[in-house]
Amino acid sequence: xxxxxxxxxxxxxxxxxxxxxxxxxxxxxxxxxxxxxxxxxxxxxxxxxxxxxxxxxxxxxxxxxxxxxxxxxxxxxxxxxxxxxxxxxxxxxxxxxxxxxxxxxxxxxxxxxxxxxxxxxxxxxxxxxxxxxxxxxxxxxxxxxxxxxxxxxxxxxxxxxxxxxxxxxxxxxxxxxxxxxxxxxxxxxxxxxxxxxxxxxxxxxxxxxxxxxxxxxxxxxxxxxxxxxxxxxxxxxxxxxxxxxxxxxxx
Amino acid sequence: xxxxxxxxxxxxxxxxxxxxxxxxxxxxxxxxxxxxxxxxxxxxxxxxxxxxxxxxxxxxxxxxxxxxxxxxxxxxxxxxxxxxxxxxxxxxxxxxxxxxxxxxxxxxxxxxxxxxxxxxxxxxxxxxxxxxxxxxxxxxxxxxxxxxxxxxxxxxxxxxxxxxxxxxxxxxxxxxxxxxxxxxxxxxxxxxxxxxxxxxxxxxxxxxxxxxxxxxxxxxxxxxxxxxxxxxxxxxxxxxxxxxxxxxxxx
Numbered sequence: 001x002x003x004x005x006x007x008x009x010x011x012x013x014x015x016x017x018x019x020x021x022x023x024x025x026x027x028x029x030x031x032x033x034x035x036x037x038x039x040x041x042x043x044x045x046x047x048x049x050x051x052x053x054x055x056x057x058x059x060x061x062x063x064x065x066x067x068x069x070x071x072x073x074x075x076x077x078x079x080x081x082x083x084x085x086x087x088x089x090x091x092x093x094x095x096x097x098x099x100x101x102x103x104x105x106x107x108x109x110x111x112x113x114x115x116x117x118x119x120x121x122x123x124x125x126x127x128x129x130x131x132x133x134x135x136x137x138x139x140x141x142x143x144x145x146x147x148x149x150x151x152x153x154x155x156x157x158x159x160x161x162x163x164x165x166x167x168x169x170x171x172x173x174x175x176x177x178x179x180x181x182x183x184x185x186x187x188x189x190x191x192x193x194x195x196x197x198x199x200x201x202x203x204x205x206x207x208x209x210x211x212x213x214x215x216x217x218x219x220x221x222x223x224x225x226x227x228x229x230x231x232x233x234x235x236x237x238x239x240x241x242x243x244x245x246x247x248x249x250x251x
Numbered sequence: 252x253x254x255x256x257x258x259x260x261x262x263x264x265x266x267x268x269x270x271x272x273x274x275x276x277x278x279x280x281x282x283x284x285x286x287x288x289x290x291x292x293x294x295x296x297x298x299x300x301x302x303x304x305x306x307x308x309x310x311x312x313x314x315x316x317x318x319x320x321x322x323x324x325x326x327x328x329x330x331x332x333x334x335x336x337x338x339x340x341x342x343x344x345x346x347x348x349x350x351x352x353x354x355x356x357x358x359x360x361x362x363x364x365x366x367x368x369x370x371x372x373x374x375x376x377x378x379x380x381x382x383x384x385x386x387x388x389x390x391x392x393x394x395x396x397x398x399x400x401x402x403x404x405x406x407x408x409x410x411x412x413x414x415x416x417x418x419x420x421x422x423x424x425x426x427x428x429x430x431x432x433x434x435x436x437x438x439x440x441x442x443x444x445x446x447x448x449x450x451x452x453x454x455x456x457x458x459x460x461x462x463x464x465x466x467x468x469x470x471x472x473x474x475x476x477x478x479x480x481x482x483x484x485x486x487x488x489x490x491x492x493x494x495x496x497x498x499x500x501x502x
Contacts, residue, residue: 023398028388050391091415091461135410137279140301147274147401154402159386164342210342 002105004156005031006149007066007112009120014040016116018047018055019146025051027150027157032058033066033110063112067127071107074098075120075128076148079141092131095155101130102156111152116145167214175214176201182221185228253356255407256282257400258317258363260371265291267367269298269306270397276302278401278408283309284317284361314363318378322358325349326371326379327399330392343382346406352381353407362403367396418465426465427452433472436479 006024011017032054048055077089102109114120134151179200262268283305299306328340353360365371385402430451
């Protein structure tokens, strides 16, 4: 699994460097390297918020050093006109493609981000093996530096959604069976039964309920059945029919 | 195709509202709605940069109005502990799952983002159909508001990477055939030929060269062949052999 290193080349605004440190840490990345950065003072620290450690541990490096220590070097650029087909900027890949491309890399993947006003120079771009461009609107393609870093950090994070347990196939079948018994109880017409059960199966499968959600639906059916027992006697051949005549207030 | 509406519920810092407007416009979204926002003055305008239109057109709304006008309402929350399994916050989905879930929705998909300090209230969460959580590091899970909005806007953007033409299968076969002739020319041993050509095919296929890149490789082979013609006469049966003896300086 690769380790991401964010490399800011000549960042001009210290607040952006602080914001970059914060969003890196939000996605579990800590390696920040700075090539010829602006002075970092109070505003950088303020924007880094609880990522002071990332900011303080940021290394001052040269591009040569970054190349020497990286398994893969990626350069980021803004969108270019389709007519531009210079090998300096083409072909390029989206962050989600990058995620796939570096998935099996062992070692450091360094991603270079350029100056806020002019990006990376052509000679800097030429040193990277892969060009990455975040797809943006042609109406306003200029992303704030920390937003660009944030999206790359998000795509290259190896964070899983917290787990929650979905109802198992067994639990879902038990729910459909309960629904079938419930339809009996409310005198649902037999010739419509199959299609209604199929429809319920489709809706509930698609919703992918958690164990708790499935259990709550069971509970609602059960509660309704119990009330029906008390108010309307069941058929004589219903196993639960004996309790059906007990008035509600007496139990 | 759904239209995204970003809804900020009670945002506390005007700078964040401006940054949100900017990153929305970067990804081609323009519908911003504000529920009980802080006053928006110079800092909001400064951070919006070239998205003044998105900021100025932001509507002041109530949550009731948002619900009435939306096909789907999504609420965003920070990561919760795994033990928490309240139906208010579970099950939840990542932005990339959300992208799939709303892909076929016609109408407005409103995504609610809560206060910078405390997020959305439980009663606000309860009004949304879908809960969305951006996976973050447990070490520092609190994203800046505009970073969170930026990632959702990125995932829900319908922006394609600019196109560039890859070399066609026909062009690639022509390149492999050229390479085969070139190996002849440099007396590559016949018993190693098949494996070397296979290896070249594997490397070049994987690199997915553009038309220009394939053409440059052709050109390099051709240039080398021409120099070889001039310095080393080809075999007698080589069709190009007649030019092989012309010394370089005379041509």
